[in-house]
Amino acid sequence: MKAPRDISNDLLESLRSLGLTKYEALVYIGLLRMTGATATEVHETSGVPRASVYPVLDRLVQKELVSVSHTTPKRFDAIPPGQGIENLMRRIENDAESARTALDRLYREKRPEARGSQELIWTIYGEENIRARLAGMFLSAERRVEMLVAQNLLREHVLALLEPVPDSVRVDIVTDTWKGEQPSRFRVRTHPLGAYPETHAPPGKGLRHESSGVFLVDDARALVWMGSSGEQPSALYSESAGLVQFVRRYLNSVTEWVAAAGQ
Amino acid sequence: MKAPRDISNDLLESLRSLGLTKYEALVYIGLLRMTGATATEVHETSGVPRASVYPVLDRLVQKELVSVSHTTPKRFDAIPPGQGIENLMRRIENDAESARTALDRLYREKRPEARGSQELIWTIYGEENIRARLAGMFLSAERRVEMLVAQNLLREHVLALLEPVPDSVRVDIVTDTWKGEQPSRFRVRTHPLGAYPETHAPPGKGLRHESSGVFLVDDARALVWMGSSGEQPSALYSESAGLVQFVRRYLNSVTEWVAAAGQ
DNA sequence: TAAATGTTGTTGTTAAAAAAACAACAAGGT
DNA sequence: ACCTTGTTGTTTTTTTAACAACAACATTTA
Numbered sequence: 001m002k003a004p005r006d007i008s009n010d011l012l013e014s015l016r017s018l019g020l021t022k023y024e025a026l027v028y029i030g031l032l033r034m035t036g037a038t039a040t041e042v043h044e045t046s047g048v049p050r051a052s053v054y055p056v057l058d059r060l061v062q063k064e065l066v067s068v069s070h071t072t073p074k075r076f077d078a079i080p081p082g083q084g085i086e087n088l089m090r091r092i093e094n095d096a097e098s099a100r101t102a103l104d105r106l107y108r109e110k111r112p113e114a115r116g117s118q119e120l121i122w123t124i125y126g127e128e129n130i131r132a133r134l135a136g137m138f139l140s141a142e143r144r145v146e147m148l149v150a151q152n153l154l155r156e157h158v159l160a161l162l163e164p165v166p167d168s169v170r171v172d173i174v175t176d177t178w179k180g181e182q183p184s185r186f187r188v189r190t191h192p193l194g195a196y197p198e199t200h201a202p203p204g205k206g207l208r209h210e211s212s213g214v215f216l217v218d219d220a221r222a223l224v225w226m227g228s229s230g231e232q233p234s235a236l237y238s239e240s241a242g243l244v245q246f247v248r249r250y251l252n253s254v255t256e257w258v259a260a261a262g263q
Numbered sequence: 264m265k266a267p268r269d270i271s272n273d274l275l276e277s278l279r280s281l282g283l284t285k286y287e288a289l290v291y292i293g294l295l296r297m298t299g300a301t302a303t304e305v306h307e308t309s310g311v312p313r314a315s316v317y318p319v320l321d322r323l324v325q326k327e328l329v330s331v332s333h334t335t336p337k338r339f340d341a342i343p344p345g346q347g348i349e350n351l352m353r354r355i356e357n358d359a360e361s362a363r364t365a366l367d368r369l370y371r372e373k374r375p376e377a378r379g380s381q382e383l384i385w386t387i388y389g390e391e392n393i394r395a396r397l398a399g400m401f402l403s404a405e406r407r408v409e410m411l412v413a414q415n416l417l418r419e420h421v422l423a424l425l426e427p428v429p430d431s432v433r434v435d436i437v438t439d440t441w442k443g444e445q446p447s448r449f450r451v452r453t454h455p456l457g458a459y460p461e462t463h464a465p466p467g468k469g470l471r472h473e474s475s476g477v478f479l480v481d482d483a484r485a486l487v488w489m490g491s492s493g494e495q496p497s498a499l500y501s502e503s504a505g506l507v508q509f510v511r512r513y514l515n516s517v518t519e520w521v522a523a524a525g526q
Numbered sequence: 527t528a529a530a531t532g533t534t535g536t537t538g539t540t541a542a543a544a545a546a547a548c549a550a551c552a553a554g555g556t
Numbered sequence: 557a558c559c560t561t562g563t564t565g566t567t568t569t570t571t572t573a574a575c576a577a578c579a580a581c582a583t584t585t586a
Contacts, residue, residue: 011362014359017282021571032370051575052573052574054536064392067385069386071384083395084366087392089355092280092355095276096277096348096351099281102271102273102277106295107295107343120334122331122332123331125324125325125330128346129327285545302562303560303561311547312547314548315547336560337562
């Protein structure tokens with residue numbers, strides 16, 4: 001192919017994930033700079049081979065990204081980006097909707113937790129997924145929720161999820177700082193988490209508490225939120241006795257430390 | 264590939280437009296029926312070759328559609344469809360947003376209507392695009408807006424677009440029926456459009472007025488809305504003297520007919 | 527006006543890239 | 557000794573991209 005000028009690779013990638021091929025993207029981009037261009041002009045400014053330009057334009061018309069004139073030769077015009085992208089998204093959202101419906105049906109047919117998945121430790125990627133799992137944990141709490149969690153993480157992502165927890169469930173929170181009054185609903189204890197001795201960790205490489213947290217529900221379900229700064233966060237979730245016990249001990253020792261520190 | 268069971272082709276297509284490959288779709292679908300499956304089990308119920316299952320699962324984890332356990336052998340679990348599809352859509356919407364930003368910049372650099380595009384007749388596909396164009400026409404009206412339009416089309420799609428037209432612009436509407444009182448804002452004339460003699464058309468094949476309409480603004484810009492029933496609608500738009508004159512005459516003769524019919 | 531030239535729109539073929547399918551094997555567990 | 561997991565590399569198929577050739581017109585030029 002000729003020289004498609006200086007089209008950012010990112011843009012092509014974005015358009016591809018909206019369902020366009022490279023050629024379709026290049027033609028549409030080229031067309032945005034022109035008004036009423038002929039196929040040959042499109043070929044020239046987009047760098048797409050002339051013979052390929054015709055089928056590509058046909059597809060773009062089908063996708064409601066360009067309009068055609070009735071002259072000979074035909075002339076083409078781009079639908080403005082706002083409208084055009086909306087047109088693409090409409091199709092995609094339709095697909096998403098029908099896919100969700102179909103998948104939900106399959107999903108509901110699943111035998112409910114046949115095997116003992118309770119011995120496994122799961123890795124969950126992505127903030128949304130972690131939050132969803134946390135919400136589920138909190139929702140299922142019957143007696144007690146405990147957490148050791150950095151203040152920013154708590155405020156931004158966790159606090160809202162505690163809303164549906166009933167009063168009969170005791171909620172213990174250990175965090176680094178707490179602005180404002182103590183909420184009566186929860187037992188909040190503050191402590192400079194960074195100062196907690198990372199026993200077996202080499203200095204400077206200790207677990208970053210910045211965006212991390214440890215959660216335990218009813219001594220039965222544990223989640224460890226590992227927020228690698230900047231990166232996509234991940235978490236461990238488990239109902240296995242092993243991990244739960246480990247988390248249990250960790251929380252105990254931190255709690256003791258906090259108490260001893262004399263707050 | 265083995266027998267992927269009875270997976271609807273539509274579903275695979277939908278998932279593809281959300282950025283999944285066939286394999287990714289099959290594995291995810293298969294995984295929805297299981298809980299904590301091993302790679303081999305995934306292979307068995309999805310029909311995807313065992314060796315291919317590993318890279319596919321990796322990608323699905325990246326796309327936040329499945330979670331992995333830390334056991335050996337690894338076990339995999341599907342994120343529930345609602346959450347999973349939301350995860351996919353989030354990425355796509357990000358791409359859409361950044362694409363729109365980038366494209367808008369390019370679009371604005373375009374020299375404003377360099378050539379005389381006013382001689383061309385454009386075909387516009389898709390209801391949204393037609394409505395957008397109509398809205399633009401109405402917005403630019405300085406003296407007069409005339410339309411001959413089926414009642415259903417008028418109510419559902421057109422009336423709302425007339426909102427921003429100032430009082431100084433005269434708006435004439437001819438339609439088949441009009442329930443309720445006459446709006447003082449517009450000059451509405453009703454007429455059973457079907458009865459208008461389709462001069463050169465064979466009976467039964469005359470232009471269906473059901474979802475069609477003719478629009479003229481300031482005697483300068485014309486749009487013909489052709490609503491093929493059920494299909495995607497299309498329209499002609501032009502500022503060319505030829506088409507404008509044709510529409511002008513058509514409106515005139517209909518208006519005369521209506522007047523003669525003695526309303 | 528007729529020949530020469532050029533452009534548009536089509537069709538068919540080849541090349542490159544991406545996805546799918548298969549083969550083989552080391553590591554570890556039973 | 558045997559089976560399973562996870563990994564790697566190779567072949568086949570499908571999809572995109574690139575190229576070649578040509579008929580139908582239209583434009584220029586002699």
